[in-house]
Amino acid sequence: MISHLESWQWNKMHIKCLQLKRFKQFTDTTINFKEGLSLVVGGNNSGKSTILQALAAWQFCKTLLEIEKGRQSWVAGQKNQGIGMGIVDFTPMHLPSLAHLWTNLKSQKKDEPDGYTLKIKVVWDKPDGEERYLEIGLSLANDRLFIKTTESSIQLEEVEDADGIAIDSNVPQIAYLPPFAGVTDRETRLTPAMRGRLIGQGLSGGVIRNALFDLHEINKRERSRLREGRPKIKNSDLDFLRKNDPWEILQRTMQTIFATELRVVPFNERYHSYLKVESFKGKMTDGVFKRHANYNSRDLMVEGSGFLQWLSVYALALSPEFNVVLLDEPDAHLHMLLQQQLTNELDSVSRLMQKQVLLATHSTELIRAYDYDKVLALRDRKGKYLAEDSDKIGILAGVGAIHTPKLHALIRHKRMLIVEGPSDERFLKLLASRVGIEWPKNLVTWAWPGKASERKQLFMQLKQDIPELHAISIRDRDEESDGTVHASLIDRSNDAVTPGFIALKWRRRHIENYLLCTPAIARTANISEDIVTLFLKEKHGLALPDDTTPSDILMSIRDARGKEIMIQGATSFREAHKITRDDVAKAMEKEEVPQDIITFLTAVTKMCN
Template sequence: MSGAERRAMTGRGLAGGVIRNILHDLHRDNERKRAKLKEGRTKIKGSDLEKLRSEDPWEVLQTTLAEVFGLQLEVAPFNDLYHTYIKVNTIKGKLEGRKFVRHSGFRPRDLMAEGSGFLQWLSVYALAVSPEVCTLLLDEPDAHLHPSLQSQLVEKLEAIGQRLHKQVLLATHSTEILRGADHLQVMHFSGLGAKYLQEADQKIGLFLGLGSDYAPKLDPLRKAKRLLIVENLSDSRMLRIWAERLGLAWPKNLVEWPWNGGHAERKQLFLQLQSEIPELKALSLRDRDDMELNHVDQETLRDKSIQAPHINMVLRVWRRRHIENYVLLPAAIARASGRDIAEIEAAIAIHALIVPANFAAKDVALAMLDARGKEITQKGAGSMRALYGVSPEDIAKAMEPNEIPEDVKTLLNQISNMCAD
C-alpha cells in the first residue's frame, strides 16, 4: 500500500490491515542496516551487532515475539513487478541466549493463521516500534486480549518508550493493566477534570464496576465477604422472589453487584476486591446469550469456557438464553396478568414458541433453552409487558414452587452454600 492508503486505513481504525506493509518496511530497513555494518567485513562487529539488537525496531520486535509468544516472523522478498501481496510467515521456536532455535518439524505458516489475540498484539506493537511513530495514542488496545497478554503488552510498550524514546498514552478499562501500573502513571478523568493519582489505594476506585456509584458497597462487602455478581439488579430481585416462593431464606451476608462484563472481566474485578478482602468468595451469574450450550454444565451451570477459574469464585451461566426464559410459563403469566391461559399461549406462539409440559426440567426442549426470553417478556409491541402490563418479576411472583425451574433451584442452593461457609 502507498503511504496515503496506509494512513487512510489506520484513520478508519483498521491498523491491522496494514500490518504486512509495516513488517516489510521494518525488515527491509534492518537488512539495509546489517548490510552497511558488514561492509568490508566477513561479519558484523560485536559492539555494532549489540547496538543493532537493542535499538533496531525489527530486532526489538523479533526478540519480543520470541519472549512472549515463542515465535518469530519470516518476511519473503517482495518485488512489486512480480508480487501482488507481501508474504509473512510465523516460525515457532524458543530463544537460547540471543539465538532463536526453531522447533524441529514445525512448518512455517502464514501470519493470518495465528490467533486474533496475537494479531491484535502484533498490530499495536509493530506500530509502536515503527520509526515513523514517536507518540502513540492507544484506545483500549487491551480489548479482546487475554489478561496475561494485556499486562505483557503494557510492559513491552513501556520498554519501547524508554529504549526507543517514544511516548505512549493508553486509555483502558482493564483491571489487569491498572493493577500492575504505577499509580503515578495513571491519569483519572472525572467530569471535566483529569489528574494523576497520588496514592496507590486510589486505583481501587478505577477498577471495573468500582466508581463513585459503587463505593457504598465496599464497606458492606468487607463485612459480608460474600459477593453475587449479576448483569442487572433486576436479576438478583428475581432470585430473591424465587427464593421466597420456595420458602428459602435469602442470605443476609451477601452483597449484590451489577456488572454486565464477561466472566474474564469479572474475575479481574474479583481479584482486585480480594486483594482488599482476602476472605472474599463470589458467585458470578450471566445470561448465556449466544454462548454455545455445550459450554455450560447441565448439572452445575458452570461456565466451561473459562479454563482457570479462581478457587474462591464460582462462574455460572444460565442454560437458557436469558434469565427471562425461566418465567415463560403461560400459567404463571396468566395468574400475574389476570388473563386466560389460552390467550397467553397464543401470544407466546406468535414468537414461534410452544412451552412444553416439562417447563421446569433441566432437559427441557432446545426451543425453550434458545428462546429470546428478553424480547418475549419485555421488548417490543408483542411482549408480555406491552400486551398485559406484567414484568418478569411480576411473573416470578405468580409462580408456584413446583413451577420454578430446576436450574433456578440449583443456583439458589449454590448461593446459600457459599454464604454458609
C-alpha cells in the same frame, strides 16, 4: 562506528494537552498529558475512547489538509477555504451521522465568529522544547463536513524547507488503533503516503504487513551497512542493533512471549500482488531461538486473535514513522498475563524510542500494576493523573470489575502456596516466627480444600497464563494411611511428576496435631501441665511424650484427631479453656515446634528463593 539507529530515537515529541470545544461529550475541556506511556481509565461513558478519537480526528484532518492543500494549510493566516467531505470520507471513527461529532448533536453557531463550531486543539513541544499548537475547526452544512485550520503557531519553515520538501520533526505524527482493528487477509504494498493516509484515517489494521515489511527492510539495510568492508558485523554493533532496532525488538519479543518468529517473504512488485508475512514456531534455548524441526511456516493470519492483537499493537508502536500512539482497549481480547506483558513492553518501547503512548483500558489488573502517577483518570468530563496509589480504589470501583488480588500477585511473584483454609497461612506464619524463619514476601497463598489431584489441576490452569509459576501444596493426611507420606512430607499418593508443582502432606492426621504440646497448651490456658495431661487422658484417651517434635513420633500422636482435640466440639481445648490454635502457636518455644513444620518451612523458603 555509531549506528544510524541513533537517529530514530531523537524525534522526541509529546503532546502536552488537548483542548476540545463541543466535541462529543466534551463541551469545553482541556486534558493534559505526560510523556511516555499513560493508562487512560474511567468508567463506562467517561470519555476514554472519546479522548483518543479526538486526537485521531485531529490527525486525520491534519493529514487531509496536507494532502489537499499542502502543509502551508497548517499555518495561521492562510486564506484557504475549508475542505468538504461526506460521511463516507470521514474514517477515524464510525458514526451514524456527522452530527454525532458535536455535543448533543448541535452543530449550529452560538457565539463563534464563523460556522466552525467544533474545535480540536493540540499543544506540543518541538524537539528543541519550544511550544507549538494547531487548532482545527469543523463545520457541518447540508450533511457535509468542512475542516480548516482555525488557530496555529506553526511556522511554514518548520514543516517545509525552501524547496517545499516536508520536514517531519516538528509536528506530532499520531497513529490510532481503534478497538477490533483486525488484520486483513490480503494487503498490497503501499506507498508511504498511502500508508500515512490510512493510518491517519484510523485504518491501521490494513497496513500491518506494510509496517512489518518496512521494519524488516530498515533492519536489512542497517545490517548491510554495519557489515560493509567486514566479513561480519562487529559484536558491539550487533549488540547495539539487537537492543535498539525495532525489527530485532519485535522478533525477540514474539519469540519470548509466543514462541513464534516472523518471516517477511521477499516482495517483487513485478511478480507479487500482495505482501506475505509468515510465522513459525520454535523454542528459545540459551538465548537463541530454534525453529521446531519439520515445522512449515504459515501465513500470520492463522495465528490466534491474541497474537494478532499483540502484533498489531506492537508493530505500530515500534514504527519510527509515529511519535504518538493511541491504543483503544488493546487488552480487551488478551488474558491477564498478556495484558501485563503488553503494557510492560509498550512502556519499554516508549522509553527506548521516546514515544508517547496513550492506552485506554478497563483492565483492573493493568491499573493496579501500573504507576499511579501515569494513570490518567477521566471523571465528570475532566481528566487528571492520580496523585497517590490509594486513588486507584475509586477508579477500580468505577470500572466495576471484580477485585482479583490473588491473580495479580501471582502474575507478579510466580510463587504459590496452596493450603486448605484461609486461616492456615496465619497459623503457619506464627510458627515460622517462633523458629526465626522469615515468611517469604513473594509467596501468594491460595486456599483450596480439594485433594492433591484437584490442586494440581488448579496449578496447571494457572500455569497456562503464568509459565514461570511454582507451587507447593500442603494438606492434612486425614483418613489416608501413614504410608502415603514420606518423612520429607512428599505426598506419595501423587505419583505423576508435574514440573513446578510439589505436593506435600502432613505426616499427622491434622495440622492441629502439631499443637499437641503439653507445656505450650498449659502456658496458653494459664493452667498446670497436670491439668492438660488429665484433660487429654480423660477426654481423648491420649498421653503425650515429653518430646512431641520428632517427625516419626508415636502413631497414636500422628493418628490422633487433632481438630477435635484443639478446636472442634465440646471436648476441645477451645471450648473447655477458651484458647485458639493461634494462641497455642504464639506460646510455643522454638524447641517445641515440630520437625515437620520446619521441613515444610524450609521447602517453602527454598522455592521462593
